[in-house]
Each structure stands twice: as C-alpha cells, then as structure tokens.
Amino acid sequence: MSQSDQPSVRLRPEIIALPAYKQGKPAQADAFKLSSNENPFDPMPGVIAAVQAETAFNRYPDASALALREQLAAKFGVDSEQVHVGSGSVALLAQLILAAAGPGDEVIYSWRSFEAYPGLVAVAGATSVRVPNRADHGHDLPAMAAAITDRTRVVIICSPNNPTGAIVTADEFHAFMVAVPTDLLVLLDEAYAEFVTDADAVGGSPLLVGYPNLVVLRTFSKAYGLAGLRVGYALGSVAVLNAARSTAIPLSVTGQASAAAIASLAAEPELLGRVGVLVARRDATWRALTLQGWNLPASQANFLWLPTGDETAAAAETLADAGLIVRPFAPEGIRVSIGEDEAMQKLLTVTADIIESLPPEHVARRKD
Numbered sequence: 001m002s003q004s005d006q007p008s009v010r011l012r013p014e015i016i017a018l019p020a021y022k023q024g025k026p027a028q029a030d031a032f033k034l035s036s037n038e039n040p041f042d043p044m045p046g047v048i049a050a051v052q053a054e055t056a057f058n059r060y061p062d063a064s065a066l067a068l069r070e071q072l073a074a075k076f077g078v079d080s081e082q083v084h085v086g087s088g089s090v091a092l093l094a095q096l097i098l099a100a101a102g103p104g105d106e107v108i109y110s111w112r113s114f115e116a117y118p119g120l121v122a123v124a125g126a127t128s129v130r131v132p133n134r135a136d137h138g139h140d141l142p143a144m145a146a147a148i149t150d151r152t153r154v155v156i157i158c159s160p161n162n163p164t165g166a167i168v169t170a171d172e173f174h175a176f177m178v179a180v181p182t183d184l185l186v187l188l189d190e191a192y193a194e195f196v197t198d199a200d201a202v203g204g205s206p207l208l209v210g211y212p213n214l215v216v217l218r219t220f221s222k223a224y225g226l227a228g229l230r231v232g233y234a235l236g237s238v239a240v241l242n243a244a245r246s247t248a249i250p251l252s253v254t255g256q257a258s259a260a261a262i263a264s265l266a267a268e269p270e271l272l273g274r275v276g277v278l279v280a281r282r283d284a285t286w287r288a289l290t291l292q293g294w295n296l297p298a299s300q301a302n303f304l305w306l307p308t309g310d311e312t313a314a315a316a317e318t319l320a321d322a323g324l325i326v327r328p329f330a331p332e333g334i335r336v337s338i339g340e341d342e343a344m345q346k347l348l349t350v351t352a353d354i355i356e357s358l359p360p361e362h363v364a365r366r367k368d
C-alpha cells in the first residue's frame with residue numbers, strides 16, 4: 001500500500017485487509033464479455049416497456065415489493081411473508097449472514113465457491129470456514145457437516161456451484177440437513193437453478209416445509225436477464241426472513257426492478273425458452289471441449305470451468321488477446337460464461353490451442 005492508500009481514520013483491520021470487489025472485466029467493443037455469468041440475450045420488449053412505464057420515481061418504492069412478493073408466493077405455493085425481495089441475491093446473502101453471525105461466530109462454505117462469500121462473512125465480523133471442494137469439484141457435504149462447531153451460525157450451500165458448475169444432489173442435501181442442528185441457518189444459494197437439467201439435483205423450494213432452518217436464495221439476474229436492475233429473492237420461514245429484513249438497507253429494491261421482475265414472470269415461457277438455448281449451448285461447448293482433450297466438470301449452470309491450474313493467468317491472457325474476457329481464479333482455473341453462439345465458436349478455436357500447449361500431465365488434460 002502506498003502512503004496515499006493508507007486510511008487516515010481508524011477502520012476495521014479485517015475490512016482493510018479485504019480485496020476490493022473486482023467486477024468481471026469490461027469487454028472492448030469487439031470483444032465478448034464471458035466473465036460475469038450474464039445472460040447474453042437482449043432484454044425482452046415487454047420487460048423494457050414495464051420498466052419504462054415506471055415513471056413515478058419522485059416517490060420511494062414500495063419498501064417490501066409486495067406486488068412482486070405476491071407473484072412469487074403464488075409461484076412457489078408459499079405465503080407472501082415467506083418471500084423477501086432484495087437488490088440482488090447478494091444483498092440477501094449479506095442480510096442473512098449479518099442476521100445470524102457476528103464476531104466469534106463461524107460461517108461454513110465450500111471452496112472454491114462464489115467469490116462474494118468471504119467478503120460478506122468478514123463484513124459481518126464473523127469467521128469463514130472453508131471446506132475444500134471434492135476432487136470432482138462438488139461440495140463435500142459430509143465434511144461440511146463435520147466442520148460444524150458450537151460457534152457455527154450459517155452454512156452456505158451453492159448449487160449449482162459457482163464457479164465449477166457442480167450440483168448438490170437431493171439425496172446428499174437431505175442427508176446433510178438431517179445431520180445438522182435444527183437451529184443452524186442453512187442458506188441454499190440457487191442463483192443458477194433455472195439452468196439445471198439433472199433430475200438428481202436438489203431443488204430447494206419444496207423442502208422449506210420440512211426444514212424451517214433452510215432459506216433458499218434465487219435471482220432474476222441470470223436466467224431472467226435482469227442483472228443490471230438488481231433483484232433477487234429469498235424463500236424461508238417468516239421469523240428468519242424478518243431478521244433479514246431488520247438488517248436490510250431499506251428501500252433498496254427500485255420500482256423499476258420490481259416491475260421488470262413481474263413482467264419477467266409473465267414472460268416466463270419465453271425466458272425459459274432462452275434458458276433452454278443456453279443450456280444446449282453449454283452442453284455442446286462442454287462436449288466440444290472434451291473432444292479437444294479437456295478434462296472439465298459437467299456444468300449445470302450458465303458457465304464452464306476450465307481447471308487450468310498454474311497456467312490460469314497465461315490462458316486467460318490468451319483468451320483476452322482473442323477478444324474473450326473470462327474470469328480467471330489463479331492458480332485454480334477459469335470460469336467462462338455461456339454467451340453468444342459466436343463467442344462460443346471463438347472460444348473453441350482458442351481452447352484447442354491452449355490445451356495443446358499444456359504439459360502432458362496437466363490436470364486439465366483428459367487422461368483416457
């Protein structure tokens with residue numbers, strides 16, 4: 001840190017130590033942005049119209065986004081108080097962690113997983129406990145259950161997992177839930193749920209009745225293409241969600257965001273049709289990479305994970321030089337969002353060269 005970077009006021013040391021939030025790199029005009037798991041389809045006309053119709057922004061929005069909550073409650077067969085809307089599911093994660101964990105408390109999650117988790121836990125003043133992913137890049141739920149102590153207040157489960165794309169199965173999830181204390185908050189982060197095609201995958205919402213300590217997090221950012229408007233939701237018990245409401249910054253969900261989400265629910269068949277296109281593109285890209293000789297996990301989300309290891313930074317640079325902005329997590333691997341068809345074709349021309357350049361024993365190479 002240079003002299004001018006030193007804060008002149010007393011700040012929390014654990015906050016100063018946090019790396020500043022790094023967004024997926026912006027893409028040059030002629031490059032493809034495959035670094036933030038965004039939806040490459042343009043917003044739907046009906047959704048744009050709903051946002052444009054929301055003009056009374058001299059007034060504050062409805063603080064609890066009741067109209068949207070009612071729609072979501074009907075969709076999931078729950079009471080509207082069992083739905084809590086936030087400015088993105090990352091805001092809900094922050095609220096729930098703050099509600100349950102403070103200094104001296106522990107929050108368990110699998111690692112590597114969503115890059116926001118460590119920072120959110122640190123901001124709450126709590127301590128992260130990271131349980132390594134299994135060799136197949138999925139969560140090791142028995143190890144996560146074994147990591148629970150009397151200081152654990154939250155366990156975060158990410159399915160499909162960002163950035164590896166692996167799911168938690170329903171069987172694994174049930175076994176975990178019956179093994180953990182019933183007064184321990186379990187957050188099931190389902191940001192990519194709409195992209196799941198594996199019938200064995202856990203689906204959180206039907207399980208809420210059986211597990212009052214479970215909160216399911218969903219978002220309109222990915223499958224519904226509303227990342228820039230910031231709207232996500234939590235499903236769970238009223239008492240737990242009330243605690244999240246208490247830690248929330250009030251009035252964060254704008255009227256435009258609510259209107260877009262409501263219009264998106266009305267347009268769900270078309271939007272899920274687009275998801276189907278992205279899923280087919282994901283699976284085709286995975287197959288093509290495998291044929292090139294890549295050893296990469298099958299993904300149930302809208303991204304793929306290239307385990308490039310020590311070669312991560314160099315490979316990401318090669319991709320960037322070709323006009324593909326991806327998300328490197330050195331020294332583990334590269335997350336590539338499923339984007340435009342043209343972007344995927346371009347990706348495959350570059351990955352063919354990258355895999356050839358990796359040493360024969362590299363983990364990213366198929367051994368069969």
Ligand SMILES: Cc1ncc(COP(=O)(O)O)c(C=O)c1O
Pocket residue numbers: 036037087088089090091114158161162189191218219220221227230231232
């Ligand atoms: C696993 C996971 N959870 C939550 C989020 C947050 O999404 P948002 O705040 O846009 O709803 C993301 C975004 O990348 C994510 O990957």
